[in-house]
Amino acid sequence: MGFSEDNLTGVILALLSSGFIGASFIIKKKGLRRAAAASGVRAGVGGYTYLLEPLWWIGMIIMIVGEAANFIAYAFAPAVLVTPLGALSIIVSAVLAHFILKERLHKLGVLGCVMCIAGSVIIVVHAPRELPITSVQEIWSMATQPAFLLYMGSVIVLVFILVIHFAPRCGHSNVLVFTGICSLMGSLSVMSVKALGTSLKLTFEGKNQLIFPETWLFMLVVVTCVIIQMNYLNKALDTFNTAIVSPIYYVMFTTLTILASVIMFKDWNGQSGATIISEICGFVVVLSGTILLQVAKDFERSSSFRANHTPGSPSLSTRLCTGNGELANKIAVAEKPSWKSDQHQKLSSKSNVAVQGSRQRSQQDHLVVINAALWPEPHSCTAAGVSAQCRRYSSHCSAWPLLSVIVYLIVASFQSVATPLVVAI
Template identity: 70%
Template sequence: MYSANLTGFGLAVASSAFIGSSFIIKKKGLQKAGASGTRASSGGYGYLRQPLWWIGMVTMIVGEFANFVAYIYAPAVLVTPLGALSIIVSAVLAHFILKEKLKKLGVLGCLLCIVGSVVIVLHAPREHDLNSVDEIWALATQPAFLLYTASAVAITLVLVLYCEPRYGRTNIMVYIGVCSIFGSLTVMSIKAIGIAIKLTLEGSNQAANFQTWVFVMVSVTCIITQLNYLNKALDTFNTAVVSPIYYAMFTSLTILASAIMFKVF
């Protein structure tokens, strides 16, 4: 277990470096696209023709893949908080490349995120051993987690349909809220897929279970939604502000979702 947690720790650290860098690269791509067409915050998709944005996407994919593998080896409550390192990478690069100055209060906020993450990692509980996707499905369909999922979807719909048209460009919590809420569901689905892959490689094929593909579809839907609203947030607000707030909300909701689904309080 210690070796598995160490492997997950190393992969999570590498993931943070890639993801933190991707924020900056994507931001540069969004700026270039916005200078010659409709901005992402206004519903434009010109950034899809920007090579720089795609470089940022590839960097993020590499980071997310490392994060995905980390979830196979270590509990979500250990892996997710390590995303605090991406804040440091993003803030430092934003300072030098994007000329976005992080003030004293922002620096203090980043430090508090890191200190809190260290405390969580040091006290990360051990997860129960799971031997099939059916066991994960049973955890995902328990009343408490179904209530969390229903609440998450309902709040997201309110943010998208009511809050975004009115407050999207002035209140960062609208875009970040959608990203964070769906992000917590993404992590739970990714964790399930990771366990399914691990069990399959060990000789217990999980691809035949329809539950595995339900988790895959949920992951794809949530990831696409996250990317769309993260692009809007980056295009509208300062990267040095987006990164810490997104990290704090995403981590908090992921820990809550993990505690409810996997019962790791």
């Protein structure tokens, strides 16, 4: 164990990368908002006017700089150290969104930020030294060792099974299918990126590695893995909620990347058991903080939904009441779980005609208006839809037992840092 000069360079580059990438998200989002305000068409519904917005391009350039810094960081520091630090970009984007975009940061989000920082400090303190590598052929010998060949073969087989068998059947209903594919391929892409970055670093130092075919083979692997990874990540983001995809993808991708790095580069060789356990604890704390940040975002959305859709609230009553004094009865009828989705669609179409037509609506039309205001989505009118919303809100309460475990991990990790210092003194 020890913190070398290369490790320090890698950490600085990883931190700069997280800062640039986190800031780029906010700048691009502000550019998207400005473009949507100017054209009236959002990017999410097919608008491309953001391509003419300078602020969006500034965000893209900043993101490219951040990704380049992350690429170079892998050439100086082990993946066990660089990859978990990527979670700090989430902190940067969350804090900047709070001050620039006026998106409220919940107390759970603040706790998640603190946990990410604490876990990152633990990982940095216990990070292994980067092994000295003199040529790309040396990396190739690491990549062709039996243990890593077994890992790589397992990844290829699993990806093949997920793509051929599971993706067509349950890819659009199970978030683990798409995220599993891009996480598995991502672990191989990071290993190839590290090999390619190291070869370029040696080339700039005067030891030309571009003459070796292994360098170009690693580049081919990087391009192939990144294309597959981005393809299925986009599918996951398009199919499922970002608040679900982001933490699951981060956990799987980071775990598999660390596992691949430990197998290929032998990052943990020469480290004591206590140091390795401390690294794992720091990693778990970072993962927990990341998940908590996403839970906080979803919690804010849930709170907003409940605040805006409280049955019988004064604002809703003012909007919906027609002066007949029968609002309570209408709401009670509208909330009955016996309504079918097809009936709701038929009545909704009648409601649209009624809104555009005469002000003298029938009793049935009034019920449809109330129902559409209370339950914007058709599936929410069923009993299953209502219970699903309730389960989603109540699920946040289950985060509190997890917090006690997380606090214990933080205390145990810092204790493992402090104990050797006390003994030395």
